[in-house]
Amino acid sequence: MNEPKKILIADDHKIFLDGLNLILNEINHIKIVAQASNGKEAVEAFKNIEIDIAIIDLNMNDFSGIDLISALKSIQPKCKIIVLSMVDDSSIIKSLLNNYIDAYVIKYGGKQELLEALHSIDQGIPYISPSINLNQLETEKKQSLNNGNIWIEKLTKREIEIIKLIALQMNSSQISEKLFLSYYTVKTHRKNILQKLELKNTAGLIEFANKNNLL
Amino acid sequence: MNEPKKILIADDHKIFLDGLNLILNEINHIKIVAQASNGKEAVEAFKNIEIDIAIIDLNMNDFSGIDLISALKSIQPKCKIIVLSMVDDSSIIKSLLNNYIDAYVIKYGGKQELLEALHSIDQGIPYISPSINLNQLETEKKQSLNNGNIWIEKLTKREIEIIKLIALQMNSSQISEKLFLSYYTVKTHRKNILQKLELKNTAGLIEFANKNNLL
DNA sequence: AGCACTATACCCCCAAAGTTGTATTTTTGT
DNA sequence: ACAAAAATACAACTTTGGGGGTATAGTGCT
Numbered sequence: 001m002n003e004p005k006k007i008l009i010a011d012d013h014k015i016f017l018d019g020l021n022l023i024l025n026e027i028n029h030i031k032i033v034a035q036a037s038n039g040k041e042a043v044e045a046f047k048n049i050e051i052d053i054a055i056i057d058l059n060m061n062d063f064s065g066i067d068l069i070s071a072l073k074s075i076q077p078k079c080k081i082i083v084l085s086m087v088d089d090s091s092i093i094k095s096l097l098n099n100y101i102d103a104y105v106i107k108y109g110g111k112q113e114l115l116e117a118l119h120s121i122d123q124g125i126p127y128i129s130p131s132i133n134l135n136q137l138e139t140e141k142k143q144s145l146n147n148g149n150i151w152i153e154k155l156t157k158r159e160i161e162i163i164k165l166i167a168l169q170m171n172s173s174q175i176s177e178k179l180f181l182s183y184y185t186v187k188t189h190r191k192n193i194l195q196k197l198e199l200k201n202t203a204g205l206i207e208f209a210n211k212n213n214l215l
Numbered sequence: 216m217n218e219p220k221k222i223l224i225a226d227d228h229k230i231f232l233d234g235l236n237l238i239l240n241e242i243n244h245i246k247i248v249a250q251a252s253n254g255k256e257a258v259e260a261f262k263n264i265e266i267d268i269a270i271i272d273l274n275m276n277d278f279s280g281i282d283l284i285s286a287l288k289s290i291q292p293k294c295k296i297i298v299l300s301m302v303d304d305s306s307i308i309k310s311l312l313n314n315y316i317d318a319y320v321i322k323y324g325g326k327q328e329l330l331e332a333l334h335s336i337d338q339g340i341p342y343i344s345p346s347i348n349l350n351q352l353e354t355e356k357k358q359s360l361n362n363g364n365i366w367i368e369k370l371t372k373r374e375i376e377i378i379k380l381i382a383l384q385m386n387s388s389q390i391s392e393k394l395f396l397s398y399y400t401v402k403t404h405r406k407n408i409l410q411k412l413e414l415k416n417t418a419g420l421i422e423f424a425n426k427n428n429l430l
Numbered sequence: 431a432g433c434a435c436t437a438t439a440c441c442c443c444c445a446a447a448g449t450t451g452t453a454t455t456t457t458t459g460t
Numbered sequence: 461a462c463a464a465a466a467a468t469a470c471a472a473c474t475t476t477g478g479g480g481g482t483a484t485a486g487t488g489c490t
Contacts, residue, residue: 013322015323015326018326019231019235019237020230023230023234023237084230105230107228107229107230107231108227108252110232113230156467157466158466168419168422169414169415169418169422171416171446172446173446181467181468182469183469184468184470185468185469188470190447191450192466194448199384200384201417202416202417203381203417204383206417206421207382207383207425210425371435371436373436373437386475387476396439398439399438400437402440404438405477
């Protein structure tokens with residue numbers, strides 16, 4: 001507890017990174033040792049520097065959320081992870097907290113919440129922003145399609161890849177060409193995706209993907 | 216140039232507001248006299264306090280962008296406005312700069328860009344983040360679905376109504392029952408919607424609807 | 431009164447999506 | 461090394477979507 005915690009901060013808004021820097025500089029038992037403005041930089045930093053706590057934004061354009069977290073965890077499993085997000089979808093938060101991360105702080109909250117999160121995980125206690133309950137309007141809207149369930153863990157890399165191409169208005173045969181697959185394989189994947197997520201059709205799939213930031 | 220500029224900052228992410236505060240505190244010829252975490256607060260502040268420069272985020276949940284700017288301008292026309300945004304849609308930026316605002320700074324850029332913007336408008340010169348050109352990936356991706364055009368104005372009430380039902384995974388015959396229409400009518404509407412928006416299929420439609428907040 | 435737009439409705443045809451079922455290979459985790 | 465999960469591939473069949481037309485009644489604006 002005597003030497004300062006080594007912190008990495010990652011956010012694709014550099015100006016936010018600058019602000020975060022100043023906020024965290026006010027605390028004396030931590031030290032920012034790395035900054036990243038995208039997922040790739042964060043992974044690089046993890047390979048080179050020992051990190052105690054990573055404060056990351058989920059909505060970065062190169063890595064999609066959970067991919068990044070599991071990548072980081074696989075490099076330095078002991079590192080604590082604080083997710084700083086703009087979204088407050090409670091089903092996402094729950095599954096994240098159970099499996100991967102140590103704190104979830106939304107940006108709607110002030111810096112106080114981030115500091116509390118740091119303090120909390122320092123004692124081994126997971127933290128969720130108290131502000132989240134206040135924003136239930138958003139949450140309820142999303143849960144209508146979420147079925148309140150686990151979702152994303154069920155999807156494989158390949159399936160997510162295909163969802164993204166569907167969202168780009170490609171049909172199954174175009175996707176098969178793009179990925180060097182058989183047309184039948186793509187159809188099988190689509191079938192499995194709809195089944196796993198309990199969705200009725202492509203419209204529902206794209207809606208789901210948007211509400212859950214899969215794209 | 217002797218007395219400090221009076222600044223208002225507005226952003227719905229309070230933690231960002233905190234960071235911004237610290238960033239701007241490092242400059243000595245300005246002074247933050249008001250903070251707002253939504254559009255309403257910003258308008259209130261404008262009624263009560265004289266503001267020289269307003270630094271605002273466009274994506275706040277109560278006011279939609281241009282509405283807020285014109286509201287503020289109508290209260291204090293002489294006030295300079297810096298928009299701090301996450302989006303870099305060049306068509307929006309152009310129309311904003313011509314008519315309403317004095318600077319457009321994207322959050323992908325660092326604090327340096329914000330400081331440059333402040334300096335620039337101090338001399339009466341409009342400012343746009345130089346980083347914007349670098350992030351053309353995002354822009355292109357969106358324009359492929361936006362067609363860089365007007366879109367929403369083209370859609371009628373009925374069409375938007377139908378889009379919402381499609382997003383709820385209803386098929387044409389279910390929609391026709393729900394709205395007491397003929398199955399053929401619904402099909403016609405769908406056809407017209409895709410044509411107007413120059414989209415290929417339902418996947419593209421739902422994606423478009425999400426990206427443009429039609430739901 | 432006239433015109434443009436919207437909403438309504440119908441038809442045909444083909445392509446694509448969705449359903450059900452089977453089956454092999456490859457990758458991954460333990 | 462073994463088992464589980466994922467990725468691959470195929471077929472037959474039904475339903476839905478999307479493109480091409482055409483047409484008529486209402487609505488709103490000028």
